[in-house]
Amino acid sequence: MEIKCTIYNQNGTIKFGKNDYEEKNFLLTETAVDFVYLSSQQINFNEGDYFEIEISERHQYLVVQLDPSLAPSLVYIPDKKWRYDLRLGKNWREATHESVFNVKRTYSFIRIAKEYEVNQYQNLSMNTHDLNHFAGAYPHASANVETRNDATFFAMNAIDGVYANNSHGSFPYQSWGVNQQDDAELKIDFGRTVFVNEVELTLRADFPHDNYWTQGVLVFSDGTEKELSLTKTNEIQLFNIDSVKTKWVVLKCLLKDPALPSPFPALTQISVYGKNCLNFE
Template sequence: MPQLTLSLVGADGAVRGTATGESLVQLDTRYAEYQPGDVLVLTADEKNLELEVMLDESLPPSVVYLTDGRLEFPIPFEAARDPYPSHAFLGDTHWGYARVLDPRERATWRDLALNSHDLEGATGTYPHATTNSGATNPRFIARNAIDGTWQSIHHGRWPYESWGINGRDDAWLQVDFGRPVHAEEAVLVLRADFPHDTWWQQATLTCSDGYETTVRLEKSGLPQRFSLGEGGRNIEWIRLSNLVKADDPAEFPALTQLIVMGTLD
């Protein structure tokens, strides 16, 4: 069975807490608040592993695929905390875990894009969201679109973080899964802070297997569902692009969540 290690490493490289287990590892840190520069480091002695991961009790557990057997999660401070719950990573007692996914769980219909632990610039950890928007404000970066937070009625810090296009007419958002998954349905949740926001009335969904569909969108912050073809498809990534704004005086369209429903098998 794969051996997992979860450690808290300080800015100076000192290990401030660690735990190891077969198929399941839990780390609790007691009576010590996180410090700037702290990093949670998850390692496995095997590559290409599917794990359920929750590194803070405030984050939704996510099925994460590690191609190189390592995940590093810097503890966010100051503006970097904006995409996370207000109580996340605070206090002097913390609990996190990682467990190897049971093969029987691969058939569960789930949000394949969900990764509340996604990070800008991450490598070897999936699902992973990327974009050409150039946005650097943590409230509007790509990872916000796959973090599992659907609240769409406002904009700003959690739970109103979103993916913003930073004024680009050619903006795109892509979610990579790291390996083939069986996707059946895409769900878009537009940010709906009207009248501050405008919305997209049309967009294109493109899959890694060449499938492409143009979807019509409504002025709504509710989930809008779109089939990815009869029977679904095996894909390694999906991209949202060709975003057409509605004829509306507001300036700011944005995406609260991109959900991809299907199974790992």
Template sequence: MKVTIEITDQFGHVCQGKNDYEDQSRRLTAQGESVCYLTTQAFQFHTGDHIKMIADQPGYYVVKLDESLSETLVYLPTGQLDYCVNLDDAWVATRSELAFKTNRHYWYFRAATDTELSCERDLALNPMDQPDFNGSYPHVVANAVTRNEPGFAAQNAINGLVASGWHGEYPYTSWGNDQRTDATFTVEFGQPVLVKAIGIVLRADFPHDSYWTQGKLTFSDGQSQVVQFERSGQVQLIQLSQPILTTNLMLSELVKAPDAALFAALTAIQIFGNN
């Protein structure tokens, strides 16, 4: 299995980088058998640049896009991940201030192992997810975002952060439903996975925040469950009576507590299970 990493600009041209003791710049591309890495000590990203991970077959892969992001296990249905770098101020505020800002870089791409796939893990975790689908699952879709601001985008709830005691910029990002009673939030897995439990972290910036007292979880086969929430910023674990095979999980019918605060929000959703 061939795997490739390449960094391109907004026009699709392969970018150039170099190491400290190199006289000449070189193309930022690398290829390997099942695993490869790409490095440089002198390259700066610009908005519209792309980080591309390309495999010659679909499957699960472990990817590292930036020094500020952990290696992440994702499903690539086409074998390709195309991450478009966005350095606009509003998006920069949702990440570590070092994300995509350094000169020295290390990118990594490999096929996932059978052991990794069989182990129970957070099936929702994907800090690389973007509103426009970039080729990687899990991917989250919502029909409402508070003021359409990146700090309240749906992707914030699957980025691995659980800092629920504040709101707004990193590390206190969350999904805000714009106070809509018809808001839906759906985690898509790309293929069937076995879900055993769900962890919900409500934002708890009290008294600025209210909270949801209940919501509805719906699986791709139509099974659903109404769940109750407490006024807490801790993980609230919902253990399923039996594992459910599903391709997605939707959170909907959110009911806000009858208090004076206007905003309720989701800091994180964790979906535990395995392939």
């Protein structure tokens, strides 16, 4: 399958890169079969820059790493194009490692996922390349509230694979913050049908600054509901699910501990385990 990767500036013009021992600049765009990469020893990323990934066939699983400081992710692309907007403003910088798209030497790659990577039992919700808006790649996290529109509290933080939960605020302590809203809900959309049988929740545990949720409910797209009983701990809490076939999961009906004075419960990570259903329902 053909893959094309291009880096554009805010005006929609292809950016240039440069290598140390070469006099000429070169366009940061490449097209190849099954595996493509972009690299440069001299580049400056700016607000408004973006990656555009184009593929020749729909319904593809890709392994992507668009910056060396981002862990590779297995993502599902239902259509033929995915645009990834770079997060470079001060608000975004606080929610991610300081070197992400912030050094002059860069390397990024996109490849077709191996069959075993698609078929294996795995964390179906993790996506280190998620954004706070859907841009063409799944899984994607969204919520009905995010504290103060602050990137350190965006829903996407709950699926970024960072489990540090003994503090709050900027990286590595970003979380999903609910702005003290009692009806807060978090949705993980897989973009295709998956089989799920385990969910892990890692609550933010910056006590006594934090409160915590004593209970909640998981709702799946097939109508299945799972009531959760949560404890005050910094450890991962595991919940077994009778295997469900679903396209999304919503975490809702979250009740904080009324005995604690803090109004600030938050979620550091949600990990949804299972396998992909390969018929793209």
